[in-house]
Structures are given as structure tokens and as C-alpha cells.
Amino acid sequence: MRPMLATASTTIPVGDRWQHEVKWDGMRVLADVTDGEIRLFSRTERDVTVAFPELRGLAHEYADMLLDGEIVAMRDGVPSFSAMAERFHVTDARRAAMLAEVSPVTLMTFDLLRLYGVELLPRAWSDRRATLERLELSGPRWQTPPTFSDGVTLHAATKEQGLEGIVSKRIDSVYVPGLRSPYWLKSPHRGTVSVVIGGWRPESTGTVSRRLGAVLVGVPDPGGLRYLGRVGSGLAGKTGQSLMRDLESLTSAESPFATDVPVEDSAGATWVRPVLVADVQSLGLSGQGKLRQPAYKGLRSDLTPADVDDHGDGE
Structure with a gap:
């Protein structure tokens, strides 16, 4: 139940x-x-x-x-x-x-x-x-x-x-x-939302670095994920290393996002199967529908993408 x-x-x-x-x-x-x-x-x-x-x-x-x-x-x-x-x-x-x-x-x-x-x-x-x-x-x-x-x-x-x-x-x-x-x-009080991870970027684009710099996230939308932005804050040290281990086995040839991902975010990105749910804290959405000043809080192994609605409402 x-x-x-x-x-x-x-x-x-x-x-x-x-x-x-x-x-x-x-x-x-x-x-x-x-x-x-x-x-x-x-x-x-x-x-x-x-x-x-x-x-x-x-x-x-x-x-x-x-x-x-x-x-x-x-x-x-x-x-x-x-x-x-x-x-x-x-x-x-x-x-x-x-x-x-x-x-x-x-x-x-x-x-x-x-x-x-x-x-x-x-x-x-x-x-x-x-x-x-x-x-x-x-x-x-x-x-x-x-x-x-x-x-x-x-x-x-x-x-x-x-x-x-x-x-x-x-x-x-x-x-x-x-x-x-x-x-x-x-x-x-805090703008914490549950989002689905659809891709990641290394710390520095244009290099062979496998150190996690940011994740690309969204919420369920018809045909895929609605893109909410790039999240880099909160991924330093062991947190990023642990998440990177989870992401490496999920690599996909295609983007899981149904909406456009800006070139400045998609450059150097590796797409992943959209199965991981994470909590992100932010100042809400911008006029363009992107997360404002997002920070990664942690994975939600108690949630699946189906538990996340189109407002990032996972609880």
C-alpha cells in the first residue's frame, strides 16, 4: 500500500x-x-x-x-x-x-x-x-x-x-x-523539489574529465522530461563522486528531455536513462521555467520518476 x-x-x-x-x-x-x-x-x-x-x-x-x-x-x-x-x-x-x-x-x-x-x-x-x-x-x-x-x-x-x-x-x-x-x-518554507536526472556534464567541457560538474534535470512531461535546468551546486567532494558512480551505468545515446536543452547546457553532456530522482533546493522557477540558483540535496531512493509530478512535487 x-x-x-x-x-x-x-x-x-x-x-x-x-x-x-x-x-x-x-x-x-x-x-x-x-x-x-x-x-x-x-x-x-x-x-x-x-x-x-x-x-x-x-x-x-x-x-x-x-x-x-x-x-x-x-x-x-x-x-x-x-x-x-x-x-x-x-x-x-x-x-x-x-x-x-x-x-x-x-x-x-x-x-x-x-x-x-x-x-x-x-x-x-x-x-x-x-x-x-x-x-x-x-x-x-x-x-x-x-x-x-x-x-x-x-x-x-x-x-x-x-x-x-x-x-x-x-x-x-x-x-x-x-x-x-x-x-x-x-x-x-524552502523551495525543495523532486526532479529526475536526465544527463550530466563534467567539471570542465572540452576535456576528458570524468569528474561530475553538474546534472541536467527535469520533471515528467508527455514524451519525456520537461527541462528545468543545470544543477552544479552541492556536488563537490564525496557527494559528486557517489552520484557519478550511479550515473556511469545509465549512459544513453539519446536525450530523455522532451523540451529543448540550451546549447550552453547540453555542450559536453552525457545523457542518461531517466530513472534517478533527486531533491533540489532552489529559489523557484524563472520566467523561462528554469530553476533559480538550484542546489543538489541528495538522491531519493524512496521515489521513482512516476512519483514526481510536473511541478516537481515528490512528497
Whole structure:
């Protein structure tokens, strides 16, 4: 089952039909507890249980439940996407155990979809939330953060604290798996978008350098990708080296972009199969539809190109 998703919004809804939560910068998961065992599934329904051994204890809280939440890695009291990204790909149990010691994560639970065999999806959010809060899930590596009635104030507070933003939910909304719902609205502070990588350029054009200088990115469009620009910031050092290893096996003879790529960007470019999704932070789009001052944040192994809409909306 895929989780229900929020729709991006430029306004914060007000009134007693809405409640508001902190938007966490991490990895969305469904946590399925059955018969004393827990299994964690990413947005793409991939089993990522082995990567997060510090969450196993949640299985001892209740015998049967299905939780929706976000796994975050906290740094100085604020979720760190870069710290979280190193946990995405882990499939080796020993490495996962080591990372759990040095870089532990926390599961922020915000919805309850099943309890003791009873499916709660058709119930209103307010009912599901009240039941979740009665569970009092508060452990060393999991918690249920509060909700707030004043979204405008929460939005301002999260910006001051350096958090990602807020999510506003209609209290009568049912849970529809996989739906990007108009009854869940997200209001992020930072312009982070999910994009698909369609090509790369070396550090210096006209040379034989294989060091990554920039990636060419876009979002799904009929016939291919709609080009959003070149991203070079954030690719220095180990980050660029790691991404380069992923890109080298994806080389393609043809551009995956359905729209024109300017000559100044395509010069010296190597095209790749459009299968990798990355998060990019920017100042929005220019009048020409290109990302303004984009910076690479990291790969999203929990997303596929099909999860990215034409606005770069991947969460």
C-alpha cells in the first residue's frame, strides 16, 4: 500500500475544519506491526526494515497496528536530509546496526491506519488521530508530535526554527492510499523539489574529465522530461563522486528531455536513462521555467520518476 500524499499550497487554510502539523524532512514510511514484528515500507512499497534496526522496539508497543509517519535524522534539533540520505540505501544488517549507533533516526508517527485488525482508512482523520494519540507512542526512537489549530502561527514558528514547513489536514478527510489529496495541504518554507536526472556534464567541457560538474534535470512531461535546468551546486567532494558512480551505468545515446536543452547546457553532456530522482533546493522557477540558483540535496531512493509530478512535487 502506498501512503496518501499532500498537495502543495501557497495559502494556509484557516478555520476549525483544519488541523496543522510540522512537515518533517525525512523518509516517508508505513510501519506495519504484526505478531511482535515490524516491517517498514517506503513510498514505493520497498521493504526498508533492515535499514532501521533502532525502530524494532516499536513492535513491542502493540500487537497489531499500521502507522503512517516520517523517519528523520535529527542534527542540533532539526531534521537533516543529508544525514537521512545515507540510511536510504542500506541493505546490510551489520552496516545498518553501526549507523544506528552513530546516526540514529526517529520515527514521527502522524496517522493510524489499522489497529488490532480493524481498518481505519474510511474513518475521518479526527477519529484516526484521536485513536493514535490514545496509544501514547513515546519511545527512545519514536514519537507522535502534536497537532495545532493555528496554522499561520505554526508556519511562522517552523520557519524561525529552521524546519521544513507544515502540513494542514481536513479533520473529516478519509485516508485514500496513493492519492495526492486536496484535503491534505503542504506549505514548505524552502523551495525543495523532486526532479529526475536526465544527463550530466563534467567539471570542465572540452576535456576528458570524468569528474561530475553538474546534472541536467527535469520533471515528467508527455514524451519525456520537461527541462528545468543545470544543477552544479552541492556536488563537490564525496557527494559528486557517489552520484557519478550511479550515473556511469545509465549512459544513453539519446536525450530523455522532451523540451529543448540550451546549447550552453547540453555542450559536453552525457545523457542518461531517466530513472534517478533527486531533491533540489532552489529559489523557484524563472520566467523561462528554469530553476533559480538550484542546489543538489541528495538522491531519493524512496521515489521513482512516476512519483514526481510536473511541478516537481515528490512528497
